Amino acid sequence: MNEPIREAAPSKPRLPRGVRLKHDETRGEWLLLAPERVVKADAIAVAILQRCDGEATFDAIVDDLAATFSADRARVEADVRALLDDLAAKRMVDL
Amino acid sequence: MNADAKRIPAPVGLLAELTHRCPLGCPYCSNPPALEPRSDELDTAIWKDVFSQAAALGVLHAHLSGGEPAARRDLVEIVAHCAKVGLYTNLITSGVGLTEALVNALAEAGLDHAQLSIQDSEAGSADRIAGYEGAFARKQSAAAWIARAGLPLTVNAVIHRANVQRAGKMVELAVALGARRVEVAHTQYYGWAMINRAALMPTAAQAETAIAEVEALRKTYAGVIVIDHVIPDYHARYPKACMGGWGKRGLNVTPSGKALPCHAAETIPGLEFWNVRERSLEDIWFNSPAFNAFRGTDWMREPCRSCDRQTIDYGGCRCQALALAGDAREADPVCHLSPHHGKVADVAAEASSEIPEYAYRRMKLFEPAQ
Numbered sequence: 001m002n003e004p005i006r007e008a009a010p011s012k013p014r015l016p017r018g019v020r021l022k023h024d025e026t027r028g029e030w031l032l033l034a035p036e037r038v039v040k041a042d043a044i045a046v047a048i049l050q051r052c053d054g055e056a057t058f059d060a061i062v063d064d065l066a067a068t069f070s071a072d073r074a075r076v077e078a079d080v081r082a083l084l085d086d087l088a089a090k091r092m093v094d095l
Numbered sequence: 096m097n098a099d100a101k102r103i104p105a106p107v108g109l110l111a112e113l114t115h116r117c118p119l120g121c122p123y124c125s126n127p128p129a130l131e132p133r134s135d136e137l138d139t140a141i142w143k144d145v146f147s148q149a150a151a152l153g154v155l156h157a158h159l160s161g162g163e164p165a166a167r168r169d170l171v172e173i174v175a176h177c178a179k180v181g182l183y184t185n186l187i188t189s190g191v192g193l194t195e196a197l198v199n200a201l202a203e204a205g206l207d208h209a210q211l212s213i214q215d216s217e218a219g220s221a222d223r224i225a226g227y228e229g230a231f232a233r234k235q236s237a238a239a240w241i242a243r244a245g246l247p248l249t250v251n252a253v254i255h256r257a258n259v260q261r262a263g264k265m266v267e268l269a270v271a272l273g274a275r276r277v278e279v280a281h282t283q284y285y286g287w288a289m290i291n292r293a294a295l296m297p298t299a300a301q302a303e304t305a306i307a308e309v310e311a312l313r314k315t316y317a318g319v320i321v322i323d324h325v326i327p328d329y330h331a332r333y334p335k336a337c338m339g340g341w342g343k344r345g346l347n348v349t350p351s352g353k354a355l356p357c358h359a360a361e362t363i364p365g366l367e368f369w370n371v372r373e374r375s376l377e378d379i380w381f382n383s384p385a386f387n388a389f390r391g392t393d394w395m396r397e398p399c400r401s402c403d404r405q406t407i408d409y410g411g412c413r414c415q416a417l418a419l420a421g422d423a424r425e426a427d428p429v430c431h432l433s434p435h436h437g438k439v440a441d442v443a444a445e446a447s448s449e450i451p452e453y454a455y456r457r458m459k460l461f462e463p464a465q
Contacts, residue, residue, distance in 0.1 A: 018208045018247030018275070020183060026105050026153030033183045035208045035249050035276055036323070038107060038155055091275045091321050 011095045013061070013084055014054030019092045021049050034092050048080050052093060058084075103381055103390070105153025108345035109182075110160055110358070113142065113173070115350050117163040118191045120226030120455030121214065123253050123288040123295055125358050126162065130458050135351040139169040141372065143176045145348060148376040150180040157182040162350070165192035171200045178205025185210060187251075190237030191230055198237070202244035209241045210249040210278075215257070216264035224257055226455040238272040249276040254305060255295035256450060262305035266312050270320050279309050280325035284442075285359040285414055287456045294451050299443055302327055329443040333404060334411025334427035341389035341409060346380065354379045356386050359414040363423045389413050389423070396424055398432040 015021065020033045021041065030041040032049065041049060047068075051061045062080055066073040087093040115130040137145070146157060157177045164170055165188060177184040186201065187210045201209075211234060215221035218231040225231075241248050250269035254262050262279060269277035281302060284292050297305070306326050313322050328335055338345060338357045347355040352371040360366060367384040380386060388394065392405050399410040410416070411427020419428040419442065420435040428435040 016247060016275075017245055020207070022155075022181070022183075024153070024155065031155065033155055033207075035185060035210070035247065036156070089318055091318070 011058040012054055012056065013052040013058060013093055013095050015049065015052055015092070016094045021046065032087075032092065034090070037090070037092070039092070044079065045083055048083055049093075052084070054094075058095075104343060106149075106344060106346055106380055107154065108156040108158060109146075109149045109154045110158045110345065110347045111142065111145070112160050112162065112347060112349050112358075113164045113167045113170070115162040115458070116166040117161055117189060117456070118166075118227055119163070119189050119230060120453075120457060121212075121224060121253075121287070122226075122291040122453035122455055123255060123282045124456040125283070125286050125288070126456065127286055127359075127361055128290060130162075130456075131350045132458065136167075137348075137350065137352050137371070139172060141352065142169075142173055145352075145371050145376060146173070146177050146182060147180050150182050152377050152380060155183055156185060158185045158187055160187040163189050163192050165197065171197070171204050174201050174206050175204040178207075183207050188212070188237070189225075189230070190234040191227065193237045193240065195236075195240045195243075198240040198244050198246070202246050206246060208247050208249065210251055211238055211241065211272075211274075212251045212253070213265060213268060213272075214253075216261045216268045220257060224453075226453070235272070238274075242273040247276075248272065248274045249278060250274040251278045251280070253280050253282055254297075254302075255282045256297045256301070257295075259297040259301045259305045263308040263312055266309060266316070266320070266322065270316060274320060276321040276323065278323045278325070281305075281327045283325075284418070285362065287454070289418070290454050294453055296442075299330070327443075328411075328429045329439050331429055332431045334408050334415075334429040336408045337412035337415075337427075341413065342380075342386040343390070343409075346376075346386070354383065354385075356389070357414070360385060362414055363417055394424060396426070398430070399426050402432070 018035060022031050022033055024031050030046045032039040032041050047065060051064060062073060062077045066076045084093050084095060088095050114136055115126055116133060149157065164186060174184055184206050185208045186206055190211050213221065213234055214224040221231040222228055238248060250272060252265040266277055266279065282288050282295050288295060309322060309324055342356050347358050348371055349355065353368045354371060355361060355368060366388055369379045369383040395405060395410055399405050411429055413423045416425045416427050417423040419438045425435065426433040428439050
């Protein structure tokens with residue numbers, strides 16, 4: 001990737017208190033709930049966010065996803081970074 | 096499931112006005128001028144049942160509001176119940192009436208998020224606006240307790256004539272208080288704010304300066320605090336989709352159990368509101384006359400009826416149409432296509448005259464202000 005990794009310590013992304021990933025039975029879909037926000041989460045986002053437990057490092061999450069879905073690691077890394085950066089800017093993920 | 100369920104989406108949010116009691120007297124309060132007395136309030140069991148029904152109906156966010164919700168002794172029990180039925184539970188509080196023990200108990204009960212109002216960035220002015228000596232200091236303590244309990248915090252700031260010069264400072268205060276999100280909302284003139292409009296309305300120039308200041312802070316605080324900015328719509332060409340569309344996304348339940356499509360809906364004459372004491376929430380959502388009165392587009396007159404924006408803004412705000420055009424079925428006069436559009440400019444121009452004293456929000460209208 002052409003972007004340098006910004007964090008000095010390995011990032012361990014997590015959903016902060018006040019942000020919840022929930023499967024909504026009424027609408028039959030996964031949703032990310034935050035203060036005054038409801039964001040639909042597609043299958044890829046759900047797979048990523050379920051791994052953001054504050055324990056696994058960013059790299060471990062990417063490794064796990066690449067292995068689980070037999071996908072190209074560089075591509076997975078780009079997807080994960082794009083999603084987490086976007087959610088971090090909205091303060092819905094802590095990196 | 097109801098036959099209409101396919102056509103009418105499930106509600107996303109429930110705003111529960113647990114009580115109209117509040118120690119503060121903010122002159123822009125969105126509660127109705129005729130506040131509901133404690134003796135009419137729903138009891139704990141009914142509120143719990145309402146939240147269970149709401150979760151089953153598809154509600155995601157439960158907003159516990161008031162008045163000051165901490166005035167209810169059963170607040171912790173209500174929060175625990177909301178958490179149990181899976182609702183995302185948000186406390187909307189003045190901070191006055193909270194204690195550290197109560198904040199900790201709420202956090203333990205499963206509260207997801209707290210929203211704390213501030214009246215100004217300066218203590219003297221903030222206390223004068225709230226009509227409560229020492230409110231500013233107590234809010235600082237409340238913010239610290241909320242942070243210490245690990246709860247995410249949103250700060251709410253309502254902007255009007257007395258604090259419009261410090262809109263940016265209020266964002267900075269929110270950051271200093273540890274908030275992850277701040278709502279900066281220019282006063283909307285319903286309820287008590289309508290009574291106090293002459294005292295609250297800033298000049299157009301003041302409003303514009305404040306808006307630019309807050310917008311500029313978005314960049315400064317990117318990644319630190321999320322700024323939700325509700326700006327006055329008087330200078331817009333098109334109205335806002337009030338409530339995201341009538342009866343489309345959310346509902347309010349008043350302290351006595353009346354279910355309203357929006358907090359100001361009672362100002363519209365002729366609407367029939369159903370009560371959660373007598374009807375299920377599902378029945379109310381799909382079938383009550385008040386919710387169906389302005390749902391969708393069938394009720395619209397011209398210029399909305401033939402407008403290609405009718406499902407974007409839903410004709411704007413019904414209460415504003417009533418207040419300015421004299422009929423809730425008219426287009427929101429903010430729209431430049433409305434024949435009443437000129438009245439919006441008249442209201443916006445009202446601002447520069449003398450500033451009267453506040454009529455503080457009190458349970459009885461004719462009680463002398465303190």
